[in-house]
Amino acid sequence: MSANHALHTELPAEPEKATLEGRNKILAFWFFLGGESVLFGSLFATFIALRDKANGGPTGVELFSLPLVAAATMLLLTSSLTSVMSILAMHKKNVSQMVFWLVITALLGLGFLGLEMYEFYEYVHEGHTLRSSAFGSAFYTLVGFHGAHVAFGLLWLFALLAMTGKKGLTVVTAPKYFVFSLYWHFVDLVWVFIFTVVYLMGKVGV
Amino acid sequence: MTDTHSGANRKEEKHVPSQHSSRNHLITFGLSIILTAIAFAAVAMEQVDVKSVVPFIFLLALIQAGFQLFVWMHLDQKGHQFQRIFMAAGAFVALLTIVTFVFWIWW
Amino acid sequence: MGHSHAPKKKGLLMDYLTTVDHKKIGILYFVAGGIFFLLGGLEALLLRIQLIVPNNTFLNGATFNEIMTMHGTTMIFLAAMPLLFGLMNAVLPLQIGARDVAFPFLNSLGFWMFFFGGVLVNCSWFLGGSPDAGWTAYPPLSVSFSGFSLDFYALGLQIAGIGTLIGGINFLATIVNMRAPGMTFMRMPLFTWTSFVTSALILFAFPAVTVGLVLLSFDRLFSANFFNVANGGNEIIWQHLFWIFGHPEVYILILPAFGVISDVISTFSKKRLFGYSSMVFATVLIGFLGFMVWAHHMFTVGMGPVANALFGISTMLIAIPTGIKIFNWLFTMWGGQIRFTTANLWAVGFIPTFVIGGMTGVMLAAPAADYQYHDTYFVVAHFHYVIVGGMVFGIFSGLYYWWPKMFGRMLNETLGKWNFWFFFIGFHLTFFPQHFLGLMGMQRRIFTFFPNQGLDFGNLISTIGAFGMTIGTIIFLINIAVTNSKPKNAPADPWDGRTLEWAVPSPPPEYNFKQTPQVRGYDALWVEKMAGNKGMIPAEPLGHIHMPSGSILPFIMSVGLFIASFGLMYEKVPVAIIGALITLFCMLLRSLIDDPGYHIDPTEEKGVEA
Numbered sequence: 049m050s051a052n053h054a055l056h057t058e059l060p061a062e063p064e065k066a067t068l069e070g071r072n073k074i075l076a077f078w079f080f081l082g083g084e085s086v087l088f089g090s091l092f093a094t095f096i097a098l099r100d101k102a103n104g105g106p107t108g109v110e111l112f113s114l115p116l117v118a119a120a121t122m123l124l125l126t127s128s129l130t131s132v133m134s135i136l137a138m139h140k141k142n143v144s145q146m147v148f149w150l151v152i153t154a155l156l157g158l159g160f161l162g163l164e165m166y167e168f169y170e171y172v173h174e175g176h177t178l179r180s181s182a183f184g185s186a187f188y189t190l191v192g193f194h195g196a197h198v199a200f201g202l203l204w205l206f207a208l209l210a211m212t213g214k215k216g217l218t219v220v221t222a223p224k225y226f227v228f229s230l231y232w233h234f235v236d237l238v239w240v241f242i243f244t245v246v247y248l249m250g251k252v253g254v
Numbered sequence: 255m256t257d258t259h260s261g262a263n264r265k266e267e268k269h270v271p272s273q274h275s276s277r278n279h280l281i282t283f284g285l286s287i288i289l290t291a292i293a294f295a296a297v298a299m300e301q302v303d304v305k306s307v308v309p310f311i312f313l314l315a316l317i318q319a320g321f322q323l324f325v326w327m328h329l330d331q332k333g334h335q336f337q338r339i340f341m342a343a344g345a346f347v348a349l350l351t352i353v354t355f356v357f358w359i360w361w
Numbered sequence: 362m363g364h365s366h367a368p369k370k371k372g373l374l375m376d377y378l379t380t381v382d383h384k385k386i387g388i389l390y391f392v393a394g395g396i397f398f399l400l401g402g403l404e405a406l407l408l409r410i411q412l413i414v415p416n417n418t419f420l421n422g423a424t425f426n427e428i429m430t431m432h433g434t435t436m437i438f439l440a441a442m443p444l445l446f447g448l449m450n451a452v453l454p455l456q457i458g459a460r461d462v463a464f465p466f467l468n469s470l471g472f473w474m475f476f477f478g479g480v481l482v483n484c485s486w487f488l489g490g491s492p493d494a495g496w497t498a499y500p501p502l503s504v505s506f507s508g509f510s511l512d513f514y515a516l517g518l519q520i521a522g523i524g525t526l527i528g529g530i531n532f533l534a535t536i537v538n539m540r541a542p543g544m545t546f547m548r549m550p551l552f553t554w555t556s557f558v559t560s561a562l563i564l565f566a567f568p569a570v571t572v573g574l575v576l577l578s579f580d581r582l583f584s585a586n587f588f589n590v591a592n593g594g595n596e597i598i599w600q601h602l603f604w605i606f607g608h609p610e611v612y613i614l615i616l617p618a619f620g621v622i623s624d625v626i627s628t629f630s631k632k633r634l635f636g637y638s639s640m641v642f643a644t645v646l647i648g649f650l651g652f653m654v655w656a657h658h659m660f661t662v663g664m665g666p667v668a669n670a671l672f673g674i675s676t677m678l679i680a681i682p683t684g685i686k687i688f689n690w691l692f693t694m695w696g697g698q699i700r701f702t703t704a705n706l707w708a709v710g711f712i713p714t715f716v717i718g719g720m721t722g723v724m725l726a727a728p729a730a731d732y733q734y735h736d737t738y739f740v741v742a743h744f745h746y747v748i749v750g751g752m753v754f755g756i757f758s759g760l761y762y763w764w765p766k767m768f769g770r771m772l773n774e775t776l777g778k779w780n781f782w783f784f785f786i787g788f789h790l791t792f793f794p795q796h797f798l799g800l801m802g803m804q805r806r807i808f809t810f811f812p813n814q815g816l817d818f819g820n821l822i823s824t825i826g827a828f829g830m831t832i833g834t835i836i837f838l839i840n841i842a843v844t845n846s847k848p849k850n851a852p853a854d855p856w857d858g859r860t861l862e863w864a865v866p867s868p869p870p871e872y873n874f875k876q877t878p879q880v881r882g883y884d885a886l887w888v889e890k891m892a893g894n895k896g897m898i899p900a901e902p903l904g905h906i907h908m909p910s911g912s913i914l915p916f917i918m919s920v921g922l923f924i925a926s927f928g929l930m931y932e933k934v935p936v937a938i939i940g941a942l943i944t945l946f947c948m949l950l951r952s953l954i955d956d957p958g959y960h961i962d963p964t965e966e967k968g969v970e971a
Contacts, residue, residue, distance in 0.1 A: 076534040082344030087568035089348020093355035101593025182593030185585035244315040
């Protein structure tokens, strides 16, 4: 069914909250994010405890390249903005604009992942692996879990885009875009702490 | 609709969508970029000593986190009471864990 | 459209495999949790038989360690939590006047994840030996010295834990968003309040053990170094993460039981719960303080006097809100018209038993004293008093109380009393002597002990008590069988109840309430009874009710993770990938295929009260 005007003028102002199901999903997702905060908190705590245990191998100061991390940060931060733009478009009932912003978000996310995979590839060749030291284990688990969250988010986004083609924007599908957007913001939020605690503090030699 | 959903707590949202127009979001984005740039610069410059750089960039991170949560994720809006409580609780437990690992892990 | 149709009737097996109805999922939790409870109980009996006399050769050390580990792991993760989830599923939506939980599909997924996680852990018996590092699985024992078995532990509990987390989030959203009109937070029954705080504890505690299990799995499967001291790791990391989860976990276990006790005591004293506001406050405070005390499990590890003092004080503080609850229960009974039904016997038996457990908890909270108690049977006595004497008694109370609501039949009261007294006396015989065994120096987790150290008599009595508990449990099973053969004719309100679940038939129709009720006060049903009404005032007109369809996807998704775990354990990467893909594919199907559900017209249902 193609997006038609009659359907769109029926959509309320904030379609994601128009149904009980939608409100339940948004509330429950926030609860989930509360739990995820503890999950990442534990991973951060483990990293902080083990960050200087490089077991004779390369340390953060030697490994980390600030320009690379800065580029990755720009990509992810911009993708967070574009996901906001997609929700604004959704509230304006403009499906094609919403899809446009979501596609940009996906491309930026893919760029981020690409940079990260390149980064890990370089580190492995310099002798910094999951097995080489406790620092290595903690680094790859924390940053890797974040990367896995980005990857999962991209899979989710692709599924959403596929669904849009089939079902369009309704009070049933609107919460799904909104919840994805919450997830994507959270993933960027975690990254803010990762680049601060892992890379910046690591480069300073904490 | 003959659906019988119970809607005990459905208050009317007083939120006006234009409050969070694209302008606000772009400003927030710009500020985030600036904060990020400052943090990277502070570390790259290597002239500021470690003891003051670390709390500084951490503060910048907290401010950016605030932007994400309160502007882009609408945590400051009406009807987000439980969300705020539970995010605060999650942050509290996370902080507890981090403090523990800083002080009570030893070799 | 004036049609009302239910989907084609399924056979019993398919019905339960695909159900998303909270009432049926509650029964699934009871059956699975019940089976694991019997398994854990059998394991306990075997342990006690080995310890009946010194130098016994019934079990060798290695087997004892496996049975001891599985007893703890099974009882806490696979019996206690599911039985509590069973009660919460069966009762919570009814108590708040809702038709179901917020996410029926996720409710089913949570159950099947728990179920397959539990099956995975127990597969270990047949595949080379069960986990044997204690339910706490401390490294380096759990990483380097335990063979295959700990992979079953780590992966099985990880899957079951995700199921529990899903359940917790579901209950939180349900309680916040789906209460009937007029049911403010301060009009909710105590069982609902405790379920709410429990669910919040689940949300914040389980991620810590999730990370802990990930670190353990990475060390074991991928040679990571989190706990490998030689390469810079640290074993204390596990202890902190495990107990940051583990202590809230025991409050997760006890709070729903507290809720049961509050509801049961006030119903069978025919009296409003004394001090409702303080009960709510105490519940929330216990939940909060529960996160501040975990290192009391680590007093002897070497954190230092400052840490020990802080955690000792915070631990003792929890006694205060708990004491508020105990006094409020006593004051509820004071001046009430008390009926000692079996449900109430369990609730009243709970009170002194839990108080004893709490008292020994305060003793253990003093770090200096704990240096003597730690790793002795004194600790074993303490936690069995609070977990069995607290939580299990609460579960039995809840079962006898809500059995008619769930199954339409009343459990036999005579058999119930035999069940209670055998179990109660058996329990005290088992665990009271263990306080003294511990004080006399008997260590925990030992598979045998030497004669003539003063330990013989205490262990003998303890084992005799275990047989008493076994007989009590068997009587309960007989009660279930006897009850099941009787006609399904329990009244909607057999106890002259006070809360909303007694306003619907026993068992309730699929949609719970024909019309969502209007709540006018705490003890919502009692308010109507005192006003002279026969039932609840409806908050909405009669109309078609939309129900979600069942789905086989949760079952298949859990099987996918089950398969993936074997792939990880046996290092067969394709198997791991296939398992994960099965799960992911089901998630995709769920997103893309809409569930239209079906409608029920309640006026066409036969046998439903008008």
